[in-house]
Amino acid sequence: MQKPTYEDYKRTMRKITDVNNAMAVLGWDKEVNLPSKGAMHRTQQVSTLAGIAHELFADEKFGDVLKFLNENNGLDDRQRRNVSLTLKDYNRNKKYSTEFVMKSSKVISEGYAAWLKAREANDFGLYREPLGKIVAIKREESEILGYKDHPYDALLDIYEPEAKTADIVTLFKDVRDKLVDFAKRIKAQPQVPHEFLGKFYAHQKQWDFGIDILKNMGYDFEAGRQDLSPHPFTTNFSPQDVRVTTRVDERDFGNMTWSCIHEGGHALYEQGLPVDEYGLPLGSSVSLGIHESQSRLWENNVGRSLPYWKAHYNKLQNAFPENLQGVPLEDFYKGINKVAPNLKRTEADELHYHFHVLIRFEIEKELLEGTLQVDDLDKYWNKKYKEYLGVDVPNDNQGILQDIHWAHGSIGYFPTYSLGSFYAVQFYNQAKSDIPGLEEQIQQGDNAQLLTWLRENIHRHGRYYSAEDLCQKVTGEKLNFDHFMKYAEEKYSFIYGL
Amino acid sequence: MQKPTYEDYKRTMRKITDVNNAMAVLGWDKEVNLPSKGAMHRTQQVSTLAGIAHELFADEKFGDVLKFLNENNGLDDRQRRNVSLTLKDYNRNKKYSTEFVMKSSKVISEGYAAWLKAREANDFGLYREPLGKIVAIKREESEILGYKDHPYDALLDIYEPEAKTADIVTLFKDVRDKLVDFAKRIKAQPQVPHEFLGKFYAHQKQWDFGIDILKNMGYDFEAGRQDLSPHPFTTNFSPQDVRVTTRVDERDFGNMTWSCIHEGGHALYEQGLPVDEYGLPLGSSVSLGIHESQSRLWENNVGRSLPYWKAHYNKLQNAFPENLQGVPLEDFYKGINKVAPNLKRTEADELHYHFHVLIRFEIEKELLEGTLQVDDLDKYWNKKYKEYLGVDVPNDNQGILQDIHWAHGSIGYFPTYSLGSFYAVQFYNQAKSDIPGLEEQIQQGDNAQLLTWLRENIHRHGRYYSAEDLCQKVTGEKLNFDHFMKYAEEKYSFIYGL
Numbered sequence: 004m005q006k007p008t009y010e011d012y013k014r015t016m017r018k019i020t021d022v023n024n025a026m027a028v029l030g031w032d033k034e035v036n037l038p039s040k041g042a043m044h045r046t047q048q049v050s051t052l053a054g055i056a057h058e059l060f061a062d063e064k065f066g067d068v069l070k071f072l073n074e075n076n077g078l079d080d081r082q083r084r085n086v087s088l089t090l091k092d093y094n095r096n097k098k099y100s101t102e103f104v105m106k107s108s109k110v111i112s113e114g115y116a117a118w119l120k121a122r123e124a125n126d127f128g129l130y131r132e133p134l135g136k137i138v139a140i141k142r143e144e145s146e147i148l149g150y151k152d153h154p155y156d157a158l159l160d161i162y163e164p165e166a167k168t169a170d171i172v173t174l175f176k177d178v179r180d181k182l183v184d185f186a187k188r189i190k191a192q193p194q195v196p197h198e199f200l201g202k203f204y205a206h207q208k209q210w211d212f213g214i215d216i217l218k219n220m221g222y223d224f225e226a227g228r229q230d231l232s233p234h235p236f237t238t239n240f241s242p243q244d245v246r247v248t249t250r251v252d253e254r255d256f257g258n259m260t261w262s263c264i265h266e267g268g269h270a271l272y273e274q275g276l277p278v279d280e281y282g283l284p285l286g287s288s289v290s291l292g293i294h295e296s297q298s299r300l301w302e303n304n305v306g307r308s309l310p311y312w313k314a315h316y317n318k319l320q321n322a323f324p325e326n327l328q329g330v331p332l333e334d335f336y337k338g339i340n341k342v343a344p345n346l347k348r349t350e351a352d353e354l355h356y357h358f359h360v361l362i363r364f365e366i367e368k369e370l371l372e373g374t375l376q377v378d379d380l381d382k383y384w385n386k387k388y389k390e391y392l393g394v395d396v397p398n399d400n401q402g403i404l405q406d407i408h409w410a411h412g413s414i415g416y417f418p419t420y421s422l423g424s425f426y427a428v429q430f431y432n433q434a435k436s437d438i439p440g441l442e443e444q445i446q447q448g449d450n451a452q453l454l455t456w457l458r459e460n461i462h463r464h465g466r467y468y469s470a471e472d473l474c475q476k477v478t479g480e481k482l483n484f485d486h487f488m489k490y491a492e493e494k495y496s497f498i499y500g501l
Numbered sequence: 502m503q504k505p506t507y508e509d510y511k512r513t514m515r516k517i518t519d520v521n522n523a524m525a526v527l528g529w530d531k532e533v534n535l536p537s538k539g540a541m542h543r544t545q546q547v548s549t550l551a552g553i554a555h556e557l558f559a560d561e562k563f564g565d566v567l568k569f570l571n572e573n574n575g576l577d578d579r580q581r582r583n584v585s586l587t588l589k590d591y592n593r594n595k596k597y598s599t600e601f602v603m604k605s606s607k608v609i610s611e612g613y614a615a616w617l618k619a620r621e622a623n624d625f626g627l628y629r630e631p632l633g634k635i636v637a638i639k640r641e642e643s644e645i646l647g648y649k650d651h652p653y654d655a656l657l658d659i660y661e662p663e664a665k666t667a668d669i670v671t672l673f674k675d676v677r678d679k680l681v682d683f684a685k686r687i688k689a690q691p692q693v694p695h696e697f698l699g700k701f702y703a704h705q706k707q708w709d710f711g712i713d714i715l716k717n718m719g720y721d722f723e724a725g726r727q728d729l730s731p732h733p734f735t736t737n738f739s740p741q742d743v744r745v746t747t748r749v750d751e752r753d754f755g756n757m758t759w760s761c762i763h764e765g766g767h768a769l770y771e772q773g774l775p776v777d778e779y780g781l782p783l784g785s786s787v788s789l790g791i792h793e794s795q796s797r798l799w800e801n802n803v804g805r806s807l808p809y810w811k812a813h814y815n816k817l818q819n820a821f822p823e824n825l826q827g828v829p830l831e832d833f834y835k836g837i838n839k840v841a842p843n844l845k846r847t848e849a850d851e852l853h854y855h856f857h858v859l860i861r862f863e864i865e866k867e868l869l870e871g872t873l874q875v876d877d878l879d880k881y882w883n884k885k886y887k888e889y890l891g892v893d894v895p896n897d898n899q900g901i902l903q904d905i906h907w908a909h910g911s912i913g914y915f916p917t918y919s920l921g922s923f924y925a926v927q928f929y930n931q932a933k934s935d936i937p938g939l940e941e942q943i944q945q946g947d948n949a950q951l952l953t954w955l956r957e958n959i960h961r962h963g964r965y966y967s968a969e970d971l972c973q974k975v976t977g978e979k980l981n982f983d984h985f986m987k988y989a990e991e992k993y994s995f996i997y998g999l
Contacts, residue, residue, distance in 0.1 A: 021549035024542070025523050032526055040724040041742030044522070044779065048738070051519035055553060226538040240546070244539030281542065 007068040009082055013283065015065050016089065020282030022056040024240040031246055034232040061096055069093055081285055084467055088284040091164075098147050110140045111412040118410035127381040127399040134409060135377040138370045141414045145371060154371045158415030163290045163422065165469045168368065170482075171418050174425070175361050177484040183391060185491065186354055189342050190393075192499040197338035202326040204256040212322055213249055213263040216315075220267045220301060221454040222247070226274055235262040237269035241281060245273040256323075257339060261302050268301030269294060271454065275462025285465035291416070293470050295423020296430060297457070303353045303424070304431040304490075305445060305453070309336050314448035337498050344392040346401045353424065354491055358391040363406070363417040371414070422482070426474060429486040430461070433478045505566040507580055511781065513563050514587065518780030520554040522738040529744055532730040559594055567591055579783055582965055586782035589662075596645050608638045609910040616908035625879040625897040632907060633875040636868045639912045643869060652869045656913030661788045661920065663967045666866065668980075669916050672923070673859050675982040681889060683989065684852055687840050688891075690997040695836035700824040702754040710820055711747055711761040714813075718765045718799060719952040720745070724772055733760040735767035735796075739779060743771040754821075755837060759800050766799030767792060769952065773960025783963035789914070791968050793921020794928060795955070801851045801922070802929040802988075803943060803951070807834050812946035835996050842890040844899045851922065852989055856889040861904070861915040869912070920980070924972060927984040928959070931976045 029049050037045060059065070069090045072078065078086065099107075114133040121130035145157035153168040160166065217229060232248035239245040247266040252258045272288060280286030288294045305311050309332075316335060320327040327335070342352045348359035366383065369375035375383065384403040385396040396402035408416050434456050435441050444452055460477045474482050495501070527547050535543060557563070567588040570576060576584065597605075612631040619628035643655035651666040658664065715727060730746035737743040745764040750756045770786060778784030786792045803809050807830075814833060818825040825833070840850045846857035864881065867873035873881065882901040883894040894900035906914050932954050933939050942950055958975045972980050993999070 017545075018549050021546040022553070025527060025546050025550055028530055028546075029523060029526055032530065036726060038723050038725055038742055040721070041739065044739035044741060047515075048519040048523050048526075051516050052523055055520070223538070225536050227536055228534060241539065241542035243542060244536055 007071050009072060009078060009086075011068050012072055012086060012089070015059065015062075015068070017282035019056050019059045022052055022059070026052045026056070027238050027240055031238045034234075034236070035230045035248060060093070066093055066097070081467065085280075085283045085285055088466055095148060098149075103143070103147065107140050107144065107412070110136045111410075114412070115407075115410045118404065118407070122400055122404050125398050125400045125404070127403055130404065130410075131377055131380070134380070137409060137412060138377060138414070141412065142371060142373070153368075155368050155415060158371070159418065160415075162413075162416050163292050163419050163470065165471060166290070166292070166418075166422070171364060171422075172368075174421070174482070174484055175364060175418075177488070178357050178361050178421070179391075181484075181488050182354060182357060182491070185488075185495070186342070186344070186358075187393075188501060189354075189495055189499050190344065192501065194343070195337035195341050195498060196330075196334045197341045199326055199330050199335070200257050200338060201254055202256075202323075204253055204323055204326065206251050206253055208322050209251045209253070209256065209259045212319065213251075213259050215318070216260070216263050217247070217267045217270075219315075219448060220264070220271065220450055222267050222270055223274055227270060229263075235266050237266045237273065239270075239273040242274055242276045242278050242286070245270045256326075261306060264306035265298045265302040268298035271301070271457065272297040272462055275458045276465055277463055280465055283465075285467055287466050289464075289466050289468065289473060290470045291419035292422030292426060293461070293473065295420055296426035297423075297461070299353075299424045300427035300431050300457075304427055305450070307340055307353070308442075308445070309333075310442045310446040312336055312339075313446045340494070340498050342495060342499070344394050346388070346394055346396060347405055349405075354495070355392060357421050357424070360417050360421040362387040362391060363408075364421075367414050367417065422470075425482055425484060425487045426470075428490045429474065429478050429482065430457075432486055432490075433460075505569050507570060507576060507584075509566050510570055510584060510587070513557065513560075513566070515780035517554050517557045520550055520557070524550045524554070525736050525738055529736045532732075532734070533728045533746060558591070564591055564595070579965065583778075583781045583783055586964060593646060596647075601641070601645065605638050605642065605910070608634045609908075612910070613908045616902065616905070620898055620902050623896050623898045623902070625901055628902065628908075629875055629878070632878070635907060635910060636875060636912070639910065640869060640871070651866075653866050653913060656869070657916065658913075660911075660914050661790050661917050661968065663969060664788070664790070664916075664920070669862065669920075670866075672919070672980070672982055673862060673916075675986070676855050676859050676919070677889075679982075679986050680852060680855060680989070683986075683993070684840070684842070684856075685891075686999060687852075687993055687997050688842065690999065692841070693835035693839050693996060694828075694832045695839045697824055697828050697833070698755050698836060699752055700754070700821075702751055702821055702824065704749050704751055706820050707749045707751070707754065707757045710817065711749075711757055713816070714758070714761050715745070715765045715768075717813075717946060718762070718769060718948055720765050720768055721772055725768060727761070733764050735764045735771065737768075737771040740772055740774045740776050740784070743768045754824075759804060762804035763796045763800040766796035769799070769955065770795040770960055773956045774963055775961055778963055781963075783965055785964050787962075787964050787966065787971060788968045789917035790920030790924060791959070791971065793918055794924035795921075795959070797922045798925035798929050798955075802925055803948070805838055805851070806940075806943070807831075808940045808944040810834055810837075811944045838992070838996050840993060840997070842892050844886070844892055844894060845903055847903075852993070853890060855919050855922070858915050858919040860885040860889060861906075862919075865912050865915065920968075923980055923982060923985045924968075926988045927972065927976050927980065928955075930984055930988075931958075 026049055029045060029052070033042075033045055033049075069086060072086045073083075073090050110133075114130075114137045117130050117133035121127060141158060142154065145154040148157040148160075150156040155168040159168060159171070214229060218224065226243045227245040227247065229247050229249060231250060233250060235247070235249045237245065237247050247263070247270050249259050249262045249266065272294060276286050276288065278286070312332060312335060316327075316332050320330075330338075340352070342354050344355055344358075345351055348356065348363075351359050362384070365387070366375065366380070370377070381399055381403045388394050388396050388402070408414075434453060438444075438452050438456055441453060444450070461473065464473065468476060471481060474480075524547055527543060527550070531540075531543055531547075567584060570584045571581075571588050608631075612628075612635045615628050615631035619625060639656060640652065643652040646655040646658075648654040653666040657666060657669070712727060716722065724741045725743040725745065727745050727747060729748060731748060733745070733747045735743065735745050745761070745768050747757050747760045747764065770792060774784050774786065776784070810830060810833060814825075814830050818828075828836075838850070840852050842853055842856075843849055846854065846861075849857050860882070863885070864873065864878070868875070879897055879901045886892050886894050886900070906912075932951060936942075936950050936954055939951060942948070959971065962971065966974060969979060972978070
């Protein structure tokens with residue numbers, strides 16, 4: 004038999020990626036276009052492709068190729084990194100027995116069905132036992148995958164490779180110690196003007212404004228498109244076909260605007276990945292946390308900043324004079340940054356958002372440790388909301404039933420949202436220090452140098468660096484919550500007159 | 502080893518079909534949505550899926566399942582038909598060696614590239630040699646596949662299973678003997694009024710009218726959708742997701758209208774196929790000819806008839822009063838049925854269309870027989886156009902370079918277009934005789950009984966009957982050109998006052 008070559012490896016990876024990307028097209032089409040009766044066969048078609056991709060990736064012969072190349076000295080740095088990351092995925096994948104995969108998939112699909120029913124009835128009771136089974140299977144999974152320090156590490160690694168529970172604990176200790184107090188100080192101040200956000204903003208004009216926003220960010224419409232869907236998302240079939248969706252609520256202008264900027268940030272990352280590494284780890288994003296850093300940087304650090312709106316507010320006022328003619332820019336800026344404790348994670352402001360994540364992380368961690376059971380989880384949830392956000396949860400749908408993640412079997416995912424925001428600030432600070440006059444450029448509506456900086460420092464590397472190494476390389480230090488805290492204090496002290 | 506079961510057969514077929522339908526989604530998306538830069542990876546992704554579907558279908562183990570079941574007596578009628586049709590496809594597929602497939606695919610892709618270049622230069626000379634190679638490879642293919650009477654039979658069978666060249670020859674002898682003369686008699690008459698067709702018809706109003714037309718035909722928008730694309734087509738991912746596209750030319754009202762009705766006819770067939778036979782021959786259409794009979798029946802026999810426009814002309818006049826207020830229904834009816842010799846097949850009227858097909862069929866047959874070479878094919882083409890249509894071909898783009906079919910390696914495809922029109926008339930006559938007052942219903946805008954008849958007599962059977970048997974069963978006789986001729990004489994004698 005001939006010795007396997009790097010080309011063999013690439014060929015198989017690209018075949019698998021083609022199948023995965025075909026699945027992504029079917030998934031995009033499902034959210035954007037699918038006629039109602041088409042759902043049954045579509046689910047089946049996606050599942051067939053998933054099975055094929057799985058078979059290809061789990062093939063022992065492919066494992067032999069990976070192992071041979073990994074021990075071989077003929078590869079360059081980048082090739083070695085591709086092979087070793089793929090081998091890590093391959094080995095993880097191999098740990099799952101067919102029995103476990105089948106049991107897990109049954110538990111999760113029953114859990115998801117129960118969650119849907121529980122939401123319909125607004126009653127956690129219907130979800131309690133199935134959720135308990137999901138937690139049990141995820142605990143089993145973490146044992147199967149193995150870990151050194153904490154069972155949560157094994158699950159966290161799926162979404163945020165190489166991240167450690169202990170570091171997240173440290174990070175969220177800061178959130179608890181510093182951010183909770185700061186939010187309380189804000190709450191004691193008079194609320195900023197924000198009534199204009201809820202006025203009537205006609206669909207077509209919002210849509211046009213959203214397209215302008217994306218173009219201005221540098222999103223390449225020859226390598227993507229925007230459509231409508233119930234829940235905004237970004238998906239990609241190659242760096243040259245990266246699609247975003249948005250939703251338009253005529254009574255909530257902010258919904259469309261910042262979902263465009265947020266998804267646009269994700270999309271710029273995908274459009275900036277190296278095309279010649281298509282199908283390989285170096286052609287992929289680092290982690291969910293780093294991905295989220297790209298969306299949050301644009302959404303919050305740029306898209307909710309005063310310089311950004313100095314560039315765009317006129318156009319917005321001209322599109323909606325009846326709502327905005329009487330609103331000065333500074334009031335607009337304050338209004339779109341309104342901070343207030345709330346019940347739902349997806350509707351949270353950029354400060355309270357992290358309390359929502361913190362609560363979920365603490366719960367997940369304790370569930371994995373076995374120090375918390377699902378029995379009274381609704382009560383535990385409500386208690387935490389009272390403690391960190393000072394709000395009373397009126398019912399389960401607005402409380403513990405609000406997220407789909409656990410019902411989908413995703414435990415270990417939530418922290419990546421906060422990591423994203425924290426990385427975003429740290430990266431953006433570095434960009435400001437590297438690019439003289441960046442905020443003046445943004446104030447002129449010119450984001451080109453910022454995008455070039457992101458391309459150069461983050462996008463083009465794909466998965467060459469881990470999140471931690473990337474952060475170190477780009478900013479000269481590890482992820483450090485102080486950056487976020489300082490950003491929050493400066494920004495919101497001005498907005499709330501602290 | 503356990504004996505293979507019908508369930509094993511079904512499972513494999515559905516897996517293959519899922520992959521093929523995923524390819525169809527990618528193909529639809531390419532025509533309707535794809536951003537320009539996405540083309541390269543999309544082509545690769547489709548090709549990967551095609552390779553996977555091919556591997557699955559060509560698997561020897563699957564062949565063993567088919568052979569075992571085909572010789573087994575435990576199957577019912579319908580199951581036997583499924584297995585035997587699949588085995589026929591499997592055996593055909595097995596005849597192609599890997600070398601032949603690679604050679605053929607190279608010749609065709611070079612031929613296609615040459616055709617594109619030749620069209621750009623409007624010069625058959627650039628396509629002559631590559632076309633010669635395509636013809637040679639198709640002759641080789643017909644030898645590989647084998648035939649009893651005529652080499653063309655082997656290729657024809659791919660598109661129109663069980664059809665025979667000899668029957669097509671007989672059919673087209675009638676076309677030549679009867680239709681050519683009739684068309685000449687029409688040509689001698691004064692032309693009907695038709696100027697209104699080329700006036701300005703605004704995009705959005707055309708689109709809305711097209712959607713109404715589809716709804717009125719009974720097209721189920723919960724199991725499909727209409728979009729825009731450069732070339733109208735119908736595609737399906739299951740009987741519950743059958744999509745049509747149309748194009749809108751503001752200076753050619755007819756373009757959108759009859760493409761909607763035509764594609765709608767194709768789509769109604771696909772929506773009417775039995776869902777429980779998904780992925781199996783009985784869940785598929787009989788042949789290209791029968792498929793085209795469904796589109797042509799709606800497009801011409803219904804959609805260009807006086808009763809149909811008695812129902813819909815008012816609505817159209819109201820949408821475009823500036824163009825149609827002064828045009829009486831009878832003038833409108835005559836205008837939309839204007840007959841005149843022309844150069845392009847795709848723009849031909851329903852009579853001259855068959856001369857275009859006749860010319861292509863005669864050429865293909867002689868090329869396969871080896872009695873005609875590609876050397877002077879452009880001259881031969883032009884001579885035939887002069888002979889049958891009385892027109893002078895001014896250049897190659899309007900002549901021999903107009904169709905993509907040969908460049909795609911499709912020889913044996915063209916006759917199915919004419920078969921479709923001839924079957925359509927014969928089916929429609931039967932429907933009129935089976936449904937009392939059918940034309941009165943259509944005149945009221947009510948197509949429900951016609952659709953039920955088509956569902957009952959044609960759609961629901963899938964491939965249970967061959968085209969010939971289906972025609973015999975539904976109309977009591979084989980395909981008979983007299984039906985078309987009689988329809989043409991009656992309709993056009995009225996329109997042209999013969």
